[in-house]
Amino acid sequence: MLDTGTAMNVKLIAYTPQPELVSAMAATLTHTKTKPEELQQVKKKDLQKVLPYVMKLGHTSVVEHASFTFAISDVSRALTHQLVRHRIASYSQQSQRYVNLTEPSYVVPPSIMKSKKMKKAYDETMGLIWEQYNNLLKLGIPAEDARYVLPNATCTNIMVTMNARSLLNFFELRCCLHAQWEIRQCANKMLGEVRKIAPLIFKDAGPTCKTRRTCPENKKSCPLYPK
Numbered sequence: 001m002l003d004t005g006t007a008m009n010v011k012l013i014a015y016t017p018q019p020e021l022v023s024a025m026a027a028t029l030t031h032t033k034t035k036p037e038e039l040q041q042v043k044k045k046d047l048q049k050v051l052p053y054v055m056k057l058g059h060t061s062v063v064e065h066a067s068f069t070f071a072i073s074d075v076s077r078a079l080t081h082q083l084v085r086h087r088i089a090s091y092s093q094q095s096q097r098y099v100n101l102t103e104p105s106y107v108v109p110p111s112i113m114k115s116k117k118m119k120k121a122y123d124e125t126m127g128l129i130w131e132q133y134n135n136l137l138k139l140g141i142p143a144e145d146a147r148y149v150l151p152n153a154t155c156t157n158i159m160v161t162m163n164a165r166s167l168l169n170f171f172e173l174r175c176c177l178h179a180q181w182e183i184r185q186c187a188n189k190m191l192g193e194v195r196k197i198a199p200l201i202f203k204d205a206g207p208t209c210k211t212r213r214t215c216p217e218n219k220k221s222c223p224l225y226p227k
């Protein structure tokens with residue numbers, strides 16, 4: 001039985017305690033004689049003022065003090081290949097050297113899902129690929145070499161930790177409608193998670209049409225193109 005689907009899981013599993021307070025302390029200490037350890041008493045109303053203020057100025061290094069760790073599973077290698085291009089982050093990914101992926105497990109793009117005929121052809125291709133992968137393993141080929149026949153669609157699991165500044169950059173690039181659908185879906189889920197925890201930092205996060213009112217692709221046909 002083939003394990004197909006596009007139901008990725010994106011879970012925020014850890015983060016800096018009080019990420020907004022820590023960032024607000026960092027912002028406040030730059031403008032005061034008070035020692036940083038004494039700034040923990042920053043009042044909530046001051047915090048709500050200082051963070052949006054410094055972020056508007058572009059002084060976003062203060063939110064680098066807040067980090068967020070996500071567990072991401074049932075996504076394709078095509079997605080993680082794009083994800084790990086974001087260098088200001090830490091990653092741990094399921095190994096195809098140490099884990100034998102003997103059961104077919106792959107992501108089906110929505111465009112293929114739309115057509116029964118295409119889906120059938122896709123499933124058959126995946127079935128053949130996994131058959132060959134398992135044959136290679138049976139012939140004694142090590143998993144690190146047998147994996148060469150596996151496709152971009154192969155399911156994988158990854159953990160990623162990014163600080164809030166890096167996440168803001170990631171959301172600008174990957175929540176954009178021009179980003180590839182799977183990483184966009186993942187980015188939107190990540191944004192939804194961190195917004196619940198740090199709304200002051202992430203409430204205006206998203207693609208550049210939202211954050212800067214500019215479109216990197218200058219595609220006027222895009223429904224989000226800034227008016």
Ligand SMILES: Cc1cc2nc3c(=O)[nH]c(=O)nc-3n(C[C@H](O)[C@H](O)[C@H](O)COP(=O)(O)OP(=O)(O)OC[C@H]3O[C@@H](n4cnc5c(N)ncnc54)[C@H](O)[C@@H]3O)c2cc1C
Pocket residue numbers: 085086087088089166169173174178179180
């Ligand atoms: C729609 C889209 C299409 C893409 N298409 C392609 C493609 O066809 N081919 C391809 O190869 N990539 C492609 N990419 C990947 C893209 O070029 C970036 O590698 C990726 O988005 C990571 O972005 P980043 O460098 O801003 O992130 P990070 O690596 O997290 O870096 C964050 C920021 O830190 C700074 N920084 C990091 N490292 C350096 C450095 N070495 N020197 C100077 N400044 C640095 C930069 O300001 C950077 O924006 C695409 C990305 C998108 C969103």
